[in-house]
Structure formats: structure tokens, C-alpha cells
Amino acid sequence: MSSLEDIVEVLLLQNYNTRLVVISTSLLGVASGLVGAFLLLRKRSLMGDALSHATLPGVAIAFAVMVAWGGTGKALPGLLLGATLSGIAGILTMLVIRNTTRLRDDVAMGFVLSVFFGVGIASLQMVQNLPGASAAGLESFIYGKTASMVKSDFLIIASVAAISSLVSIVLVKEFLLLCFDDAYAAAQGWPTLFLDIALLGLVTAVTVIGLQSVGLILVIAFLITPPTAARFWTHRLQPMLVLSAVIGGVSGWLGASISALTPQLPAGAVIVLVAASLFLISMLFAPTRGLFPRFLRQGHLRRKVDRQHFLRAAYELLEEQAGEKEVRNVSFPEATLRDRRTWTPHRFKRILKIARQEDHLEETPAGRLRLSEPGFGEAARVTRNHRLWETYLIEYADIAPSHVDRDADMVEHILGAELVRELERRLDETKISVPVPPSPHPIAGKPEATP
Amino acid sequence: MANSTGLTIPETLETMHNESLQSQATFPPKQTEDRPEHPPEIPLAIHDLTVAYHRKPVLWDIELNIPEGKLVGIVGPNGAGKSTLLKACLDLIPKTSGWAHIYGKPYRKARHLVAYVPQRESVDWDFPVSALDVVAMGAYRRLGWFRRVSKEEKDRALESLEQVGIAHLADRQISQLSGGQQQRVFLARALMQDAELYLMDEPFAAVDAATEEAIVDLLRRLSEKGKTCLVVHHDLATVTTYFDWLVLLNMRVVADGPAGEIFTRENLQKTYGGKLNLLETAAEALRHSID
Numbered sequence: 060m061s062s063l064e065d066i067v068e069v070l071l072l073q074n075y076n077t078r079l080v081v082i083s084t085s086l087l088g089v090a091s092g093l094v095g096a097f098l099l100l101r102k103r104s105l106m107g108d109a110l111s112h113a114t115l116p117g118v119a120i121a122f123a124v125m126v127a128w129g130g131t132g133k134a135l136p137g138l139l140l141g142a143t144l145s146g147i148a149g150i151l152t153m154l155v156i157r158n159t160t161r162l163r164d165d166v167a168m169g170f171v172l173s174v175f176f177g178v179g180i181a182s183l184q185m186v187q188n189l190p191g192a193s194a195a196g197l198e199s200f201i202y203g204k205t206a207s208m209v210k211s212d213f214l215i216i217a218s219v220a221a222i223s224s225l226v227s228i229v230l231v232k233e234f235l236l237l238c239f240d241d242a243y244a245a246a247q248g249w250p251t252l253f254l255d256i257a258l259l260g261l262v263t264a265v266t267v268i269g270l271q272s273v274g275l276i277l278v279i280a281f282l283i284t285p286p287t288a289a290r291f292w293t294h295r296l297q298p299m300l301v302l303s304a305v306i307g308g309v310s311g312w313l314g315a316s317i318s319a320l321t322p323q324l325p326a327g328a329v330i331v332l333v334a335a336s337l338f339l340i341s342m343l344f345a346p347t348r349g350l351f352p353r354f355l356r357q358g359h360l361r362r363k364v365d366r367q368h369f370l371r372a373a374y375e376l377l378e379e380q381a382g383e384k385e386v387r388n389v390s391f392p393e394a395t396l397r398d399r400r401t402w403t404p405h406r407f408k409r410i411l412k413i414a415r416q417e418d419h420l421e422e423t424p425a426g427r428l429r430l431s432e433p434g435f436g437e438a439a440r441v442t443r444n445h446r447l448w449e450t451y452l453i454e455y456a457d458i459a460p461s462h463v464d465r466d467a468d469m470v471e472h473i474l475g476a477e478l479v480r481e482l483e484r485r486l487d488e489t490k491i492s493v494p495v496p497p498s499p500h501p502i503a504g505k506p507e508a509t510p
Numbered sequence: 511m512a513n514s515t516g517l518t519i520p521e522t523l524e525t526m527h528n529e530s531l532q533s534q535a536t537f538p539p540k541q542t543e544d545r546p547e548h549p550p551e552i553p554l555a556i557h558d559l560t561v562a563y564h565r566k567p568v569l570w571d572i573e574l575n576i577p578e579g580k581l582v583g584i585v586g587p588n589g590a591g592k593s594t595l596l597k598a599c600l601d602l603i604p605k606t607s608g609w610a611h612i613y614g615k616p617y618r619k620a621r622h623l624v625a626y627v628p629q630r631e632s633v634d635w636d637f638p639v640s641a642l643d644v645v646a647m648g649a650y651r652r653l654g655w656f657r658r659v660s661k662e663e664k665d666r667a668l669e670s671l672e673q674v675g676i677a678h679l680a681d682r683q684i685s686q687l688s689g690g691q692q693q694r695v696f697l698a699r700a701l702m703q704d705a706e707l708y709l710m711d712e713p714f715a716a717v718d719a720a721t722e723e724a725i726v727d728l729l730r731r732l733s734e735k736g737k738t739c740l741v742v743h744h745d746l747a748t749v750t751t752y753f754d755w756l757v758l759l760n761m762r763v764v765a766d767g768p769a770g771e772i773f774t775r776e777n778l779q780k781t782y783g784g785k786l787n788l789l790e791t792a793a794e795a796l797r798h799s800i801d
Contacts, residue, residue, distance in 0.1 A: 100637065161564075229656055236647055240633045243699075246600045246626040247651045248618070294683035296638045 069316045077319040079213040080205045084272045084315035084330065085308045086220040088281065091269065092307025093227045094261045095282035096289070096300055100238035101258060105165065106153070108279040109172040110259075111266045113149025115179025115275055117141035118200050123186045132186075133196065135212040135271065142200075142267045149175050150259060203274030203327025205318045216268045223264045224304070226257070234258060235296055272315060274327035281331060285310065288338040291345035306341075310334035362413065367441050369410050370419065372399040373430055374438035375498075386439075390429040446498055447482045551614030553578050553707045553738040554599065559608035561591070561598050568594045570762050572608065576755070579736045581729050583743045583753035583769070587782050590760040592742040593629065596709045600626055612707060621651070625705035627696050629712050635685050641695045642667050642680040648702025663702075670698035675724050690721030697728060708732065708739040715744065726752055749773060 065074075072078045098107050121141025126132035149171050156167040183197055196204075208216075227234065236244045237254045245251045262282065269278040289302035314330030321329075346352045373396060377386050397407050411428075414420035419434030430438055552575055559572035569591040576582055584592050597603045599610040601617045612620035625648070645667040646659045653659065659667075671677040674694040679687060684695065693713055700708055713725050729739050729752070743749060749756065749769065756772040758764040758781040765777045 102634075232650060232653070232658065233655070235639070235643075236650055239637050239639065239644070240628065240647070242597075242602055242628050242632060243626060243647070245602055246621075246624075248621045249650070290638065294638055294685075295640065296643070299638050 066316075066320060069319050070312075074319075077205070077316070079208040079210065080272065080319060081312060081315045083208065083213050083216040083220070084205065084311040084326075086217050086224075086311070087265065087269050087272065088285070088307035088309070088311025088330075089304045090220040090223040090227075090307075091265045091278075091282045092285035092289075092303035092305070093224050093300055094258075094265050095284075095307070096286035096303045097227060097234045097238060097258055098262055098282055099286045099290075101234075101255075103259075104279070104283050105168045106150070106259070107262050107266065107282050109153060109168040109175075110146050110150055110263060111270075111275045111278045112172045112179070113152075113175035114142035114146040114267060114270060115176055115200065116182055117143065117145025117148075117179075118197060118270070119179060119182035119186050120145070122197060123182075123189060126186070126189055131193070136215060138200075139215070139267050139270070142270055143263060145175070145179075146263050146266065150263075199274070200270045201274050201276060202325040203270075203272050203277065203330070205272050205315050205326040212271075216271075219264050219268045223261050227261055228300075230254070230257065231296070231300070272311075272326055273330055274325070277327040277331045281307070281310070281334060284331070284334040284338050288334070288341040291341040291348045293347055306334065306337050310337060365406075365410050366413065366417070366419075367445075368400060369414055370430075370434070370438040370441045371445055372396060373434075374442040375399070377430075377438075388430050388432075388435040390423045390425070390427040393428050396428060449498070451482050551611070552576060554610065554612055554740065555614075556595075556599070556610045557608055559595075559598060559610060560606045561594055561603060562606045563603075567606070568761065569598065572763055574757060574763060574766060576738060576740060576757075578738050579733055580738055580755040581733045581753045582738065582740045582755040582757060583749055584740060584757045584759055585743055585746070585749055585781070586759035586764075590781075592759055593711050595759065596626070596711055596740065596742065599709065600624070622703075623706045625700035625703040625708050627700045627708065627710040627713055630689065630693050630696060630715065632711075635687075635692060637684060640681050640683055641671065641676070641687060641691075641698075644684060644695050645670050645680075645698045645702055648699040651703070667698070667702060670701040671695075673701055674698045674728060688718070690717040693717050693721060694724065697725065701728075706737055708737060710739065710741045712742050712744065714741075714748075746778070 068074045069077050069081065072081055095107075098104060118138050118141055121138050122132040124141075125134060125137050130137075152175075153167045153171045156162055156170065157164060186197075187195075233249065233254055236247075236249060237251055237258070241251050244254075265282065266275075266278050269281060273281050285307035286299065286303040288306050289299045292302055293299050310330055310333045314333040315326065317333070318324055318326035318329040341349065343349055343351050373391075374386070376391055376396060376399060377389065380389060380391070381387060393411075397404075402410065411420060414434070417434075418431055419437060421429050421431050421434075423429055554574070554576040556572050556574040559569060560567060561569040572595065584595065586592055594603065598605050599612075599617065610617065612623055617624065642664065646663060648670070649659060649663040649666065653663065668677055668680055671680055671694075674697050676687075676691055676694050676698075679691060684692065687695065693715075697710075697713065700710070714722055717725070729741070732739055733754075741753070743752070750773050753769050755767070756769045757766040758772060758777055760781045760783075764781045765772045
């Protein structure tokens, strides 16, 4: 295990051996966060996957060619050039299949992905047997490896990452239009084919420079995970791009650092796991679209609905007991309240518990229930709002009285104070002067005493 | 309102017929002196247009001249090639033969004169943009490459939203808009282009009554300003109340001309074939149930 000192040293880029790797992987993360966002919005994620797998034959062939010319065959620029060319060949094959046959996109992509990868694995095996060549290390292009890096390699990766980021920022308006509505873009005269090629070009660039550190199997995750995570936090493109770049950058930085400290772990896997953790956090906790906040909001609404149902049921019970006289806050047995609505016993128990917690409900020494002082006031208010809304629906929205209770139930929970005042203003003054107007329709379980 | 126009085809037919006799324009327009502000060419002239998908023809020998300042409805059964006609005019799909000219020019030289409203379902509404962002796309052509949406264009986008009555929803994410509101956003985006010819693909599909009314209002205002609107439409009951010029389409142009003259039982029969009988039966049954 590494000491704390080592960890800090790597993370803060003080270690010469890992500094270049960590910086270049972080830049790669930023670039793939930006480019990946557009790839995701263009709904071409699978195409990126096919592309990355299609780079492998190029790596093997480039190695063989360089060995034939008398080198060690491991010059990074040469390998990356080979990867680029065979990646492009993969995309072209895909386009040819799609446009000349009636096969669907996913079939074409699956075909290219597996065939090119198969060819790549086979040729990798073959070049390993070349006389005088040591192909050891080429497999790192499959799973990724953060070995130390020479400065010229670093410069290539860093500059390609920087240029890709820059281009996607400069073309943000054009890419946005292409991704959202390509037919409209074409009708406006934008060269959609050229823009698509530009986008795929950026994806190719990021994929190829990601081969060494992340590996071709997992580089697609590096493209897709940051923007997907970012999408949970925002509904707007600009913040999404910024967040996606940050998440990509942080994943690259942390992932490369961790894998530098524990060389037995493949770098690509570590980087992707870091990105996936950030994704998981976003999915669970992001306030805009995260699961947790959504459950909280739903639970909150449910409690609110439950509370209003409980209070109104109690008030209508008291109304019934008062008959023609003024409604007074008297006690009642639990069962009478329970039978007023179709609550399950479990739910009813919880509703009572919450009502006690909120100080709306008291128990008399005789074991009967009674609304507390604030509870009684709140019950009167809730019932009044409900009836105002019902009256409004009957008078203005032409809803049959027999249907109104159900609709009112659904809508009253979102009635704001302002709307209530507006209703009061628009409805008959005499009805409003009463603290709680009579229900505009017969209440279930209550004999038609008040018309 | 819906009740009064719903499915009383013979009635509206008669009233519209009278109206159209009064307002009937001589066409093609020879009277250049009446409209000196515009070139003598007509907004949309289509000649000998044929479009085929995978060897299966969708449009055959289309011959059309759309007069200026008219509200034109394109009506026909499903699969009649209505959307395809618009897309072919916009160079979005290749023409097998023929041409479509906008004010006498091919589309690529007349883009600034044309605004397109695609079908609402053609895009993913769960996209991370606001209503205002989408409307601002109408200015992208004006802005050109690389330039960001300026403050002025944002103000114009807000004005366009105002015109379709949803300026208060400018900052709303588009997935949180109702179907009708989404359709209005698309219309506002087209308004941004300040075009002469508007091609709209089913703007009335699955919208609420208020939106339908707002769209009709907007179309009328556009045509009062001398703009020409081509609208793909589905609802036969409202055809004659909404449009003053009609194109009945079913792979070929069955009939085109002033709405009142064209919207006859015979023409509809030709357009819809057996399908209309079914519609008629339904309309008949409905009328009985109302009476």
C-alpha cells in the first residue's frame, strides 16, 4: 500500500514520473466530457463504441509497419496514426452498410464493432510473432495503462485534447442545433453532414488519444459517463457542458493518480470506476433530476395530501355532529374518523402519528380523539379552500357536481394562497363571509341536511 | 366553439363557397401592379415534382402554384406525401425529378424567405434547452458561424414568444411544456426568421383548443401581412374555416384552388377513396346524436 505521502505527491503532481500522465489524462477527461456531451445528445453513443473497437487493427498494423522500417514499433505517434486510420475505416464501413443495405444502425454498429475488434486481436497475435519485435505492451491499448510518459507523447495527447475541447466550445451553437433538430438545421442551410463529420472527427481524436491511458474497451464510458452524470444536475446546455468537462477532468485526474499508485490495477478500469462513482452520486443526489430529491418531493406531496384529507375528514365529522349549530371542536372515537375514507389501517395509523407530531391531534383521557386548537383552525382552513375550489369548478368550469369532489381533491393540494384569495374575490360574497362555506354538493356518509 | 364547426361539412361548404366567390383571386396573378412590393414570381411554384423512397414513389408529377398571401391547407390521407412535399421543397429529401421554386429561385438561393415548422414529434423534447433557447435557433442563420446569440436576438426571441402567447414560459425547460406549448415554441422559432413563406407540418396535431385558436390567429395575422402559409392539416371539419386555399393531395395533386371551390364531396372522395365513406358515416352518426 502506498503511504499518504506518496498519495499526496501523485495527486498534487509533484512526482515527476506520474506528473505528465496525470495531467494528460485530466485534459483527456475534459475533452471527452465536452465531446461526449454532443455525442450523447446526438444519440450516437454506440457509434463511439464501434469506433473505439475499430482502432485495434490499426494499432497492430502500424506496429508491424514500423518494425518493418526498422524501429522498435512502439512510437506512439505512429501507433495513434494507425488507430485513427482504422477507426475511420470502421466508421466508413458502418456508413456503407447503413446506406447501401436496409440494415438498421445498431446492426451495422454491432457488425463493425465485433469484426474490427476480432481482426485487431488476431493481428495483434500475429505481430507478436514477428522476428525481432517485442509487441509486449501493445495489449495496454485494450485495457489502458498509465505508464510514465515521454514528453513528446505528452505534448501530442495534451494538444489534441486541448484542440478538441476548443473546437467543441467554438461550435457549441452549431452542434446544439444539429443535435436538437437536424432537419431544421438542414432547412436553414447548415451543412449538417459536415457538422456530423466534424463531431465524429472530434470523437475519433478523443478516442485515439485515450487509447493509451483508458484503453479502447472503456474509452466509450469515458465519453458517455461524464455528460450523463452532468445531465442530472441541470436542464441547460451550458452548465451541462461545464459540469461534464469537470466530471471528466476529475475522473481522469483521480483515476490516473490511483492507478499510478496501484500499478496492478488497469488504468482504464480505475478511471471509469471513478467516473461511474460520480455518475452514481449525480443520479442519486442531484437536486434537478436525481432520484433521492425526487422521492423526497413525492413523499412531501403525499404527506401534504394525507394531512389535508385527514383534517377535512375530521372537520366534516365535526360539522355533522354539530348539525345546524356552530361547528365546535369536540372529541370523537377513532373508528368514526377511520370509516370516513378508504384508508388502510397501516396508512391511517401513520396519518394519525404525523398529525400528533404536527400537533394537530390530541387524545382525551377517555381514549377518544380530538383536534388540537391549531389543528381545528387548520382543518377549517383546509375545508374552506376545498369548498372554494369546488364552488369555482362548478360555477366557472362547468363540472357536474357529482364529479367535482374528485377533481377538487386532486387540485386543491397545489392551490396557493394567492389563488385562494382570487377565488374568494370571484365567488359570491355571502358564501365567503361564513368562515367555512357549506359544501356545494352532498358529502358522502352525511345525510343531506344542508342543501 | 368546437361544436359549431364540428363535422357539419355540407353547411360550412355552402357558406365558404359564397365567400370564396367574392374573394376569389384570379390566378396565377397577372396583376403585378396590385403588388408592386413583390417580384412577379409566386411564393411557391412546383413543376413536375416526383419523389421516391427506395424505388417506391411517394409523390408523382406534382404541379402546383401557390398564390401569395394565402393561408393554404394541404389535406390528404395518411401516407399521401404531405410531409414529403414540404421536405422536398426544402431540399431535405432528394427529388427524383422536377423542381420547386420559391419566388422564382431554387430553395438554396431563397432560404432567407422560408421558415419551416417541423412536426413536433420529430425532436426529443427532453433536451437540455429552454423555450427561449429553441426560439433563438430561428436566428442562427442570421448570426452565421461561431457567433453567440446576442442580446438583441434574445429580445426578438422573447417577442416571438409573446406573439404566440407564452412569453412567461421563456425560461422553462422544454420537457416541462405541454404539447400545445411545445408547438407554440416551434411557431415562435419560425417567426424569428421573419420569412415570406411558412411551411408548417401538422401544427394542429394533438394540441389543446386554446393553442389551436392561437395558431389560427397567428396564421391570419401572417396572411394579413402578405405572408404565405402552407399548412399540412388533418381535420376535415375545420378545413374550410381555417384556410382560403386548398391542396388536396394523395400522391398526386387531386385538386387545388380556392377552398370553397375545391372542398367538394367529389374531390374528397377522389382524395380519400374508400376512407371518406367511413368518415362520412361517423360524421353522420355524430350529427344524429347531437340532434
